[in-house]
Amino acid sequence: MLPTLIQDNQPLLAVSLLFLFIIVLLVVLQYVMVRYAEPLFRQIRRYWLMLRRYLGQSAAVIALKNTHPTGYHFLSQRFDIRHFYGLPLTLLFVGMGYIVLLFIGLVEDVMTVQPIVAMDYFVSAQMSRLHDSSLIKFFIVMTSFASTVMTVLVMLVTAVICWVLRQRYLLIGLLIATIGSTAFTFLSKTIYHRARPIDILLVEHTYSFPSGHATITIALYGFIAYLLIRFSQHFSQQVRIFVVAVFFAILIGFSRILLNEHYLSDVLGGYLVGGLWLTVAISVTEWLSAIGKITWRIEWDTSHSYLLWLSAVGILLSTLTYAKLYQFPLLS
Structure with missing residues (x-):
């Protein structure tokens, strides 16, 4: 009887399982984001600023800045995390x-x-x-x-x-x-x-x-x-x-x-x-x-x-x- 019931209600069962999966996924996503996302964003921001300082001291980047100051300024602004007009x-x-x-x-x-x-x-x-x-x-x-x-x-x-x-x-x-x-x-x-x-x-x-x-x-x-x-x-x-x-x-x-x-x-x-x-x-x-x-x-x-x-x-x-x-x- 159970196999027949499942067979007759396959779309309904599939929809129910789909939404159960979606709800579980969103609950897990919410938990992970609340618990880990904020410190992770701070860590990413810190590493990003460290990377910018490191690249700013690179010989190749300094040469690019001296050779193409306008292009360097434009690219630098595009990846600046400190204001809206940047990253x-x-x-x-x-x-x-x-x-x-x-x-x-x-x-x-x-x-x-x-x-x-x-x-x-x-x-x-x-x-x-x-x-x-x-x-x-x-x-x-x-x-x-x-x-x-x-x-x-x-x-x-x-x-x-x-x-x-x-x-x-x-x-x-x-x-x-x-x-x-x-x-x-x-x-x-x-x-x-x-x-x-x-x-x-x-x-x-x-x-x-x-x-x-x-x-x-x-x-x-x-x-x-x-x-x-x-x-x-x-x-x-x-x-x-x-x-x-x-x-x-x-x-x-x-x-x-x-x-x-x-x-x-x-x-x-x-x-x-x-x-x-x-x-x-x-x-x-x-x-x-x-x-x-x-x-x-x-x-x-x-x-x-x-x-x-x-x-x-x-x-x-x-x-x-x-x-x-x-x-x-x-x-x-």
Whole structure:
């Protein structure tokens, strides 16, 4: 009887094991980061400064400095860890370039019918077997967090909070992340014209690649997580915010696959597009911070804490209401 039960519920068992693995992995990651990451970063910083001093005394580097002073100054500034215009900005640009290359490679695989497309069809077929599962209702609620209506509401609430905190320049990064990612996704859908899966549960009328929900999850909610991390003064709290944000993004991305709204590669493409615009938004925000337009160390009073919690509860209730009134009726 047990083998038959397992055989009949293979997709559900696979999903359960997958999320169990993800949860365990994130819990272990959080523990390791809280316990070891902060002293490790300090150690890396110290070794990096020692390396810079050592290279500065090298005969070859001194010769380069004397021969090509302009080029030496430029390279030296790119690897300076002491200010934003040095190594932090360099890493952000490298990150953006790497994401672009990954996206181009994914597009090539999707458009030229590589093995990833076969994987897309296989995963979609397995998800179709879960359409009568009790998981559907939960993931409909999760996918509603990244709907257009909820995205606009979350943006407005975030803008109000930034205004109340007198950090209005944060709105620039917020707009870059959301508008930039949305426009890029719309353009990509228009160019690639990929049809959605056949067994789609909630009918959509736009093209499939990349996933707009996955994109806005990384871009918008990722930017909000970045703001919470920057405003937090405790490393352990910053790690927990990061881990929760990652798990939230995984849930929304998986909701698009489970509901057969998108293929697996659509969601991965959305993550990359969202990650690209999130990196751009963070770069601009950090630049504004470097020139003194943004203050991260602010005095949090009780009213600010209440505003944050009330906003979170309001968004949750609004999402549940939206899912009940709009999303669930699409199933019938």
